Amino acid sequence: PEHIRNAIILPRWVRINTLVASVDQVIKKLLAMGFVLDAESHPSKLKGKVFQRDQHIPEMLLLPSNIDLHDNPLLLNGSIIIQDKASCFPAYVLNAPRKSVCIDACAAPGNKTSHLSAVMGNTGKIFAFDMDKRRLGILSKMTKRAACKNIEPVLGDFLSVDPADQRYKEVEYILLDPSCSGSGIVGRMDHLIDQDPTSEENETDAAASEARVLALADFQSKAILHAFTFPKVKKVVYSTCSKHREENEDVVHKVLEAQSDFVLAENAFPQWTRRGLPLFDGSSKVIRTEPKEDNCIGFFVALFERKATTIDVTP
C-alpha cells in the first residue's frame, strides 16, 4: 500500500544508559563486538555493523535501521535503551539537578522516566504516574532493568493528584508527555508496540480524527495547567509525538494566555534550529522535529518555567 511505500525509514537510535555504563564503555564494547564507527554516511544510509554518534545528545548512538539488537548483551544488561532521539529531548531540556524531586506525569512505559533518572544521577526522587495499570507494570520492569533507584511508580490519574498533598510539596520539576494523536510517529512499525493505546494511528475518518485531536488538546492543556499548580514547581517540560499544531503550538499558546505565573524558557536547547511554527509570539522558543530532515520521529517540546518572583518593594 501507498503509506508503506512512502514510509520513512529511520535509523535505529539507542540511548546509552549512563546509570549502567559510560559512553566510552559502550563504544568500546561495540567495537569489541565488531561494530565499526561510520562518521561519514548519511544517518538514513547506514549499512551493516556500523554506528554513529549523535551531534546533539552525547549519550545517543545511531545504528542501521534493520540492526537486530534483541539479544545484544548491552541491551539485556541495561547499558543501552532503544529510544528515538527526539523522545530524549524532554528529560534533556528539563535537566533536573541531582537530588531534586520530580514528577513524570504520564510516565509509562517509562523511557523518559529512566532517562530523567539518569540525568539526575539516580539521586533525588521521581514520582512516575500513569493511570494504565498494565503500562505502569511495564514501567516498573523497564526502570528496574535500567538500574533506576529513584523512581516511585504511582497508579493514578495525574489530573486528580492533589498539589497540596505533603508528598509532593518538594516537587520542582515536572515532565509531562501526555497521550497524543501519535501523528508524528513514522519509520518503524515497532514504535507501535510502545505506543499509547489511545492513539489515533489507524483513524481513517477525518472528522472523527479532528474531534479526537481537539479532545486530546483539551486534556493536554488541562494537564499543563495542573502541573503549574504544584507549589514549588519551577520547570515543566511538555512534549508530544504529534505533528498537529492543535496539540502543540495551540496548546502552548492557550496555557500561556490562561495564566501569568509561567512563561516559555528563553534558552531551551538553543543548538536545535528547528523551532515552533510561527503561530504566536515567542513560538521560536519551542522545539519541533521533522522526520525527513532530522532522522527521528516527528516531535514537539516546550519548556515552561516559573517567572522570577518580583521583589516586593512596598515599604
Ligand code: SAM
Ligand atoms: N512518557 C512515556 C515514555 O516516554 O515512555 C510515554 C507516555 S504515553 C505518550 C502517555 C501515557 O499517559 C500513557 O501511558 C497513558 O496511559 C497515560 N495517561 C493518559 N492520561 C493520563 C492521566 N490523566 N494521568 C496519568 N496518566 C495518563
